Amino acid sequence: MRPDFLRPWRAAAWDHGAASHLLRRAGFGGTPAEVAEALSLGPQETLERAFLDRGDPSLHASIEPLLSAGGIESLQAWWMSLILESGAPLRERMALVWHDHFATSNDKVDDVRLMHRQNELFRASGLGDFRELLHDVARDAAMLVWLDGNSNRAEQPNENFARELLELFALGIGSYTEDDVREVARAFSGWGTEGRSSTFRAEHHDARPKTIFGHTGAWTGDDALELVLEHPACCRHVARVLLEAFVMPSPADEWVEGVAGLLLECEWGVARTLEVLLASELFFSSAARRSRIAGPVELVAATARALDARIAPRLAARMASDMGQALFRPPSVKGWDGGRHWIHSGTWIARHNALVELATAAQVGDGRVHVDLERSFGDALDALPGRALAALIPNGSSTRFEQTLASAARGARDANHARQVVAAVVLTAPEYHLY
């Protein structure tokens, strides 16, 4: 029996704020037209649409001819183009979540093709069965290079992958012992790469018995993964990841237990779990709404969508990098710290500059941004503060803020300047950065 907080939310309260909330969490926000469409469709159909894959195949294929050149900037721009296009919002969102979770950096891997292959794995399997995903990630060549699979040999086990598997990817601290790490490492000995493919070198594998979580056997890497997945902490760990990514930071233990149960009920199916979670009372609760500090990638993408702006993907990726989230280059195996760590004195300046440029720009980065604020906010100046707030901070602003905006608009040189000033003030307000 599912806990109460996972009961379907009452659609009667479906309004602009709720629609924006769903579009932001199940994707990267919506354009004014998409929010309006969601309002008319209702939550159920809006969520169903978030699961669809309606992307432009030519955009998805556009990275292929650039892979041999090896520049990570092209790969960053390409992924940003898929996020900005929003043809498969939830799929891209989930890929970003797994990229942060199974954090792998090109700074060490130094191979754009491998990073691309891992990214496609997250895209293709990110909404599927978590158990399969975990097996695939363990065999992924980028991961094997990143966590030193090639130097994990029977005679001298390398514990990097085993340790991160238990600590970060599947269980969490407190659910295993140091002996478990050593034994899991032995189980993965011999897993490495040959060229750009993953391979198993039997001569480097330690085939002797190992004891993992108290179970003894001649475990292989795949066996170790099964033991990890059977561990009761695993579904709770994944449930916490989903709650933090889609609902709110620091979720209550009760919610974690409930979503872990849901995950098992859905046979580890991520999409099936999200179908329930993103339609639940918990998801639409006031505590969940605007409870997360937007990460740079989602901030740039959601701002572009809210303003109905066109940003060149390479520039958008650079903006996100300046704000502290360089795709394919997470700072460590822990991924990005996120939350309050997104904003500090250095990254705030980058956020401020990028958002002001977006708001005021007819010309950013060689004219590679196009923003039509008149289309987004309308031409009636007296309604400008209200419309800007509705589009950018739905249900999250005060009358006083609206009055401040009206005053700023009155001080502008002309109508266009007023729209730019209002947009810049809203985008740089602390409230705007809560998603």
Place this chain on the structure above:
Amino acid sequence: MNRFLFALVLLLVPFTSRPRRAPDRPLPTLIPARCSLYVEACGLQERLREGLQDPFVRTLLDSKVGRAWLRDRATPPAEALRAADTWLGTPVLPLALGLVEHGVALGVDVASDKAVAVAAGRDEAAVSLGLERLFGALTRSTGWPGSVERPAEHWSGADVWRIGEDAVIARRGALVVLGNDESLVRETLELAADDATRGLIGRAQFASPYAERAPAELWAWLDVESLEPEGDAGFHELREAHRSPAFLSLLGPGLAGLATSGAIAASASLRDDALLVTLSGQDSASPAALAPGARSGPVPPELPTREHLAQALVYRDLAALFVQRLELFPAEVQPGFAEAVTNGSLFFAGEDLCEDVLAHVSPWIRVVMGNPTFREGAVPELPLPGVVLVGVLEEDAGESWIGAFQTLVSVIGLDQAQKGQKGLRLHLERAGDVELSLARYPKPGAADGVDLRYNLEPAVTVVGRYLVVGTHASLVAEVAEDLMHSPPLETAPGIESLTLDGRALAAVLERNAEALISRKMLDEGIARERAAKEIEGLRLLLESIDEARLEVDGVQPTRPRLELRLELARAPEPSR
């Protein structure tokens, strides 16, 4: 004669009397001296007289790029002209000719971003009629801002119309002045009223190249020095090209001379299906010590065409560059030189880079660009052209260069091995009569893809007195074979040159089109269709050039000259 006929004759007299003609004086006398950019359209009258039958226009429209441009137009040129006739209520070309028959010039005060254009028409009547028709059509179709039915003001004997906030149009006799700044237009009208030779022609730096100009369709002059206060960092870096070892080594003293010129005169003309563009610099700061011919030396001969994409002959006196580095370059680049000299000695087995190595190489170097032949299983997904350099050495100097190449490859390989990468491996191979020292990456795995780095298979050989070094072994072997029985030329041409095969370059672009389209999509955020169209436009542009030849004459370091000749390819006649 009855009274009716008398009245008719009286009415016709003004139209049969000699019209007031435009002043017969050079247009630069009408452009204010503060303008730092001057452009004169010299051949416009011919274009307007002949219309679409003009040879210049026909050549452009019949070229491949012209045909492609026409394909994209919804309205063919003849039809567009007919539409313009209807819009104006009179044939457009004769009307325009009446407005500009004695020339058109544009002056720009770059510092203030203001411009003034002067058109010397056939006579007062033609100009009045032209303006009247133009104003009428504009008012009818666009609701032109401001009243143009009659002049708003009169300055210096001219009728003046104001259009919008900034634009001013004035007519004085057969002269039309158009500008976006009142003071510039007033100055121009005052110059027109004054018979004395003033204006831009009064500036010696302008008058001299203007007097020397050859017939051309377009002639322009730019006071580069005056742009310095407004220039950005890139501009200032360019102005310091004569003090940049990297610029001088890569692009040469001639182009450094142009970049540092106080003023530049430019012209464009069309001769026998070829577009000719010239740039002449004045008061350049390029160092005389590095100018072509400052040191004599044998010249590698031109190579037979083997579908090469480009061939160049350049003058790079690296020995002088190193030996005179203290006099030629600022202090901040000296450590770089010191490092290069030390590393050079390491690679050349302890020999002094300047005295023992570079001083024994002729400053004339031939550069060949071509398509390499890649190994099976190692054809890069993005196959790029390769480059080969040919130098002429003094006798017996070849061995030390081959040793230096091998040492360099070993050092690079060591660095790559330390990073856990598969590095370049040295090989000795024979291709026909040529023995090559080369380096290549091991073949990639079947499923690994072939990366960009497989374009690099560096090689070196010495054939007679020639040192042949390049980015790909197959090209080096090919060039070395061509040189085997050709002795170096002892007489230097004095100019640097570059010849490009437009169609071969278009083929390279076509081969890599997918990558360029993808890059454009991600860089600019545009749809695939638009990116593909823009790349195709560039390909057509290259394909429309049979051959491009660039000559840089830097023998006189203070007066560098560049000439670009583009032989336009004619499109095949459409099949009937």
